[in-house]
Amino acid sequence: MPLVLIALDDTLLDRSGAFRLWAKGFLDEIGAPQADLEWLLSVDADGLTPRWDLADLIRDRYRLNVPSIDILEELREGPLTFERLDPLVGCALRIAGDAGLVPVVVTNGPTEIQDTRIRRTGLDQYIADWVISERAGVSKPNPRIFALAAQRVRMRLGGAWVVGDSPEADIGGAAAMGLPSVWLHRGREWVDNRFAPTRVVGNVIQGISAIMAAQ
Structure with a gap:
């Protein structure tokens, strides 16, 4: 999984x-x-x-x-x-879960606001858990916040994938841990020569599909 x-x-x-x-x-x-x-x-x-x-x-x-x-x-x-949760994103998360993937949100930001967004949009129904930097006391790209996310669902960090749109916080965090990653380009070119994502996609649905195809 x-x-x-x-x-x-x-x-x-x-x-x-x-x-x-x-x-x-x-x-x-x-x-x-x-x-x-x-x-x-x-x-x-x-x-x-x-x-x-x-x-x-x-x-x-x-x-x-x-x-x-x-x-x-x-x-x-x-x-x-x-702010709304795209129903297609919810569907992709549901399919991913049925296929054995365990999605956990890892986000920087204030606890109250991020908690509210996750619950108000109904995203909490489609994910296994979430970790917020303010509550965790550590922010992306520090590997500790990703390790905390793995602990929340009692899983090993090894073999995990990191998905996000931030070159530094998401892909940089994955690179620091030696984990594969998926970058959402949002119309941008990759310019950082210190590290690179494993996959580059246009949106999170494509990102989930790429991970499922890699299993």
């Missing part, structure tokens, strides 16, 4: 798509031009920009007469209303 350690953001859940939808509505709400959408997406940096910093950037750019904490709450809750 191969263990499959899968990222959450922009792998199992379309975090970027949900943020884009929220951003369009937010810009309309504050009377900002839709041309600013690309600016907002760029400063968000796929969620890597700290939320407090992003809230300050938004407040300063649009001279909003509200405290940053109000914008922070909007940044945390707003995109969640647009």
Whole structure:
């Protein structure tokens, strides 16, 4: 039974798509031009920009007469209303489970938010377990967080696959452990010459299929 350690953001859940939808509505709400959408997406940096910093950037750019904490709450809750689990992803996970694969989510981020996303979208029904960096006290690409994920389901880390869209956090983590990996390219080219993914695919469904074909 191969263990499959899968990222959450922009792998199992379309975090970027949900943020884009929220951003369009937010810009309309504050009377900002839709041309600013690309600016907002760029400063968000796929969620890597700290939320407090992003809230300050938004407040300063649009001279909003509200405290940053109000914008922070909007940044945390707003995109969640647009986030859904793709039924085809759920189906792929179900098929993978029936075939003997054991999918476990390994994600960086705050515990409360990531827990909420996993449960609210129903993703928890399709995975064996999940590990969140804030709760674990260690983040990807540190091998310890992947080892904790294996322990959660009482499986050996050896022979596991790592699936994700982050070259550093996911594929770098797999390389550090000597594990095979699947990278979701999302339209990008692989440019890191320190390590490389075992497979390159367009989405997580293709990634699961690649792992099943390799068994």
